[in-house]
Amino acid sequence: MEKATVMEKATLRENATVMEKFTVHTGTAAPLRRTDVDTDQIIPVRFCASTRRDGHADSLFADWRTEDGFVLEQPERKGATVLVAGQDFGTGSSREYAVWALQDYGFRAVIAPRFGDIFRGNSLMNGLLTVVVPAAVVERLWELTEADPTALVTVDLERLQVRCADLVQDFTLDEDVRRRLLGGLDAIADTLLDEADIARYEATRRPALPVTRPPVTYPPATVR
Amino acid sequence: MGTTLAQKAWDAHVVRRASGGGKDDLLYVDLQLLHEVNTPQAFDRLRAAGRTVRRPDLTVGTEDHNTPTLALDRVIKDREGRRQAELMRSNCAEFGIPLHRFGDPGQGIVHVIAPELGLVRPGMTIVCCDSHTTTLGAFGALAFGIGASQVEHVLATQTLPMRPLKTMAVNVEGTLPEGVSAKDLVLALIAQIGTAGGQGHIIEYRGAGVRALSMEARMTLCNMSVEAGSRAGMVAPDETTFAYLERCPGMPQGEEWDAEVAYWRSLASDADARFDREVTIDARELSPYVSWGTNPAQSVPLAGQVPAAADFGTAAERAAAERALTYMDLKPGTALRDVSVDTVFLGSCTNSRIEDLRAAADVLRGRKVADGLHMMIVPGSARVRLQAVEEGLDRVFAEAGADFRVGAGCSMCAALNEDRLLPGQRAASTNNRNFEGRQGRGSRTHIVSPAVAAATAVTGRLSSPADL
Numbered sequence: 212m213e214k215a216t217v218m219e220k221a222t223l224r225e226n227a228t229v230m231e232k233f234t235v236h237t238g239t240a241a242p243l244r245r246t247d248v249d250t251d252q253i254i255p256v257r258f259c260a261s262t263r264r265d266g267h268a269d270s271l272f273a274d275w276r277t278e279d280g281f282v283l284e285q286p287e288r289k290g291a292t293v294l295v296a297g298q299d300f301g302t303g304s305s306r307e308y309a310v311w312a313l314q315d316y317g318f319r320a321v322i323a324p325r326f327g328d329i330f331r332g333n334s335l336m337n338g339l340l341t342v343v344v345p346a347a348v349v350e351r352l353w354e355l356t357e358a359d360p361t362a363l364v365t366v367d368l369e370r371l372q373v374r375c376a377d378l379v380q381d382f383t384l385d386e387d388v389r390r391r392l393l394g395g396l397d398a399i400a401d402t403l404l405d406e407a408d409i410a411r412y413e414a415t416r417r418p419a420l421p422v423t424r425p426p427v428t429y430p431p432a433t434v435r
Numbered sequence: 436m437g438t439t440l441a442q443k444a445w446d447a448h449v450v451r452r453a454s455g456g457g458k459d460d461l462l463y464v465d466l467q468l469l470h471e472v473n474t475p476q477a478f479d480r481l482r483a484a485g486r487t488v489r490r491p492d493l494t495v496g497t498e499d500h501n502t503p504t505l506a507l508d509r510v511i512k513d514r515e516g517r518r519q520a521e522l523m524r525s526n527c528a529e530f531g532i533p534l535h536r537f538g539d540p541g542q543g544i545v546h547v548i549a550p551e552l553g554l555v556r557p558g559m560t561i562v563c564c565d566s567h568t569t570t571l572g573a574f575g576a577l578a579f580g581i582g583a584s585q586v587e588h589v590l591a592t593q594t595l596p597m598r599p600l601k602t603m604a605v606n607v608e609g610t611l612p613e614g615v616s617a618k619d620l621v622l623a624l625i626a627q628i629g630t631a632g633g634q635g636h637i638i639e640y641r642g643a644g645v646r647a648l649s650m651e652a653r654m655t656l657c658n659m660s661v662e663a664g665s666r667a668g669m670v671a672p673d674e675t676t677f678a679y680l681e682r683c684p685g686m687p688q689g690e691e692w693d694a695e696v697a698y699w700r701s702l703a704s705d706a707d708a709r710f711d712r713e714v715t716i717d718a719r720e721l722s723p724y725v726s727w728g729t730n731p732a733q734s735v736p737l738a739g740q741v742p743a744a745a746d747f748g749t750a751a752e753r754a755a756a757e758r759a760l761t762y763m764d765l766k767p768g769t770a771l772r773d774v775s776v777d778t779v780f781l782g783s784c785t786n787s788r789i790e791d792l793r794a795a796a797d798v799l800r801g802r803k804v805a806d807g808l809h810m811m812i813v814p815g816s817a818r819v820r821l822q823a824v825e826e827g828l829d830r831v832f833a834e835a836g837a838d839f840r841v842g843a844g845c846s847m848c849a850a851l852n853e854d855r856l857l858p859g860q861r862a863a864s865t866n867n868r869n870f871e872g873r874q875g876r877g878s879r880t881h882i883v884s885p886a887v888a889a890a891t892a893v894t895g896r897l898s899s900p901a902d903l
């Protein structure tokens with residue numbers, strides 16, 4: 212099989228409708244002045260029995276939203292799309308529900324000084340941009356967006372910059388991931404660009420390797 | 436410089452090297468295992484994107500986490516659990532993936548059935564949306580747990596972008612004394628290196644102490660690699676591996692078999708291979724181990740005592756110990772042998788294979804489970820149950836007053852089915868995690884080996900067979 216042509220690659224990209232492109236996003240912010248927000252806080256385990264990825268918006272920070280004055284419950288934060296949080300956001304359980312809940316609520320990016328490893332991996336797989344900036348920059352973003360809830364925060368993946376009022380901050384991201392997000396390619400669409408390589412690999416796999424079909428059948432068990 | 440087993444398995448699966456300035460290799464996956472939890476979302480997204488399963492013939496499913504154990508014709512009581520099982524069945528049917536349903540002779544805990552079905556061989560890459568996939572590294576396979584999005588990725592492409600991992604050698608010197616098992620070895624190791632000791636690494640277990648272990652014991656060892664924070668655990672294939680595989684269904688025959696064995700032999704780490712980290716543990720000094728706290732690293736010899744928070748070096752460790760002591764309701768200085776339990780659970784992907792059941796039966800033969808204590812034995816697979824019955828172990832268990840369940844599965848390991856401890860109940864359990872609430876809300880778990888589990892069932896207190 213030949214390598215996909217440029218045209219075919221473009222079609223593959225078109226078909227990859229699963230993930231929204233991320234180029235430059237501008238929106239209002241929710242300043243979440245908390246550190247060590249683990250995934251249990253982002254979405255408590257009792258909401259994780261669902262077999263769906265959507266419908267989790269109401270479960271986001273469920274235990275905090277009943278507290279007085281929680282940031283997401285303030286009327287001026289309605290429609291916020293950028294979450295600005297403290298150190299170690301998304302630690303703990305690997306549940307991908309945490310990412311789904313944030314996206315379902317409307318967030319496109321989370322800015323924090325440091326993220327839990329697995330959460331960060333999950334978020335970038337799903338097109339939720341997690342941006343690492345120094346703690347002082349987070350502090351400044353908190354101040355700016357608290358003083359003016361309509362202040363717009365721009366997360367620019369093309370120039371790898373976060374901007375808000377007079378603040379301009381560069382950030383870094385793995386090049387593979389950046390390319391994928393910019394193209395709106397989900398990881399699968401991205402991998403399928405190399406479909407020819409996969410097919411070529413498959414053609415050379417050792418023939419003795421096991422297959423699951425037809426499945427091994429044992430004689431019926433007589434159970435005592 | 437030579438290469439390690441892990442690197443050889445990795446290199447043999449690189450579809451394309453890291454590209455575009457990123458750091459990920461694209462790895463081919465030889466086998467994806469599925470169970471009913473965590474998979475419905477992956478199939479939904481696959482459908483939404485108009486994609487299909489690339490290699491249903493390299494994919495297999497089972498039902499294990501929610502399945503009942505009391506009878507094979509029982510339905511899953513929990514509504515969400517039943518829904519997960521129903522979706523598993525319809526998704527597998529739709530995409531042509533073979534599924535070993537509850538009640539089928541091939542059904543059981545995903546990590547137990549995979550080798551039984553002859554699907555696990557040295558040098559393979561194996562993934563499953565389950566952290567204890569590390570179990571299968573016992574065969575010299577590169578086997579690791581993945582997240583829900585990655586399941587979808589493998590279904591659609593049969594590959595996974597992966598950043599290279601570091602390697603760590605665990606050298607086990609000498610062989611285990613009589614009455615000490617692989618479970619004790621791995622608990623001692625985790626107590627030594629901590630729950631993050633293997634983070635970012637693939638462990639290779641090496642040395643005389645590992646070579647002497649059976650395949651079942653190696654699976655126990657590799658199973659708990661993830662409790663040391665490592666991504667995978669591996670044992671180089673040897674005569675023990677080949678002898679085990681020869682008995683599995685679907686193996687190549689004649690010359691083809693010989694060629695496979697020759698290839699498998701070549702996978703062993705080269706003599707001059709370098710590991711990023713090396714740890715040594717002396718098997719000859721080990722005795723039965725038991726956990727006292729709420730993570731597997733909080734383990735000590737059964738002959739020892741419950742430690743005090745002040746015994747620990749760092750503030751974080753002291754705080755964790757303090758919390759664990761309160762949760763476990765234990766006083767520092769208490770001899771572990773004085774701790775009474777009300778339940779004994781023999782099961783889970785760590786210790787529910789035939790050898791584990793035999794070890795327990797050897798202790799229980801001619802003895803009785805203590806009054807008022809419930810000993811529950813849940814086979815890892817339908818095959819294991821069948822073999823236990825053929826060997827007459829069911830009668831040994833019945834005569835001892837133990838409760839040998841009919842249905843195979845995870846059962847009380849994760850307490851997602853009906854089997855669970857009540858708040859405050861204390862169990863000696865052969866599973867792998869003693870986290871708060873792991874075996875039911877408010878449950879207290881002491882991780883032990885099968886032999887210690889059986890001896891504990893007889894005395895009602897944490898005991899080893901030597902204490903009887």
Ligand code: SF4
Binds near residue numbers: 848866
């Ligand atoms: S037996 Fe326990 S650890 Fe193993 S797969 Fe089942 S729930 Fe997970």
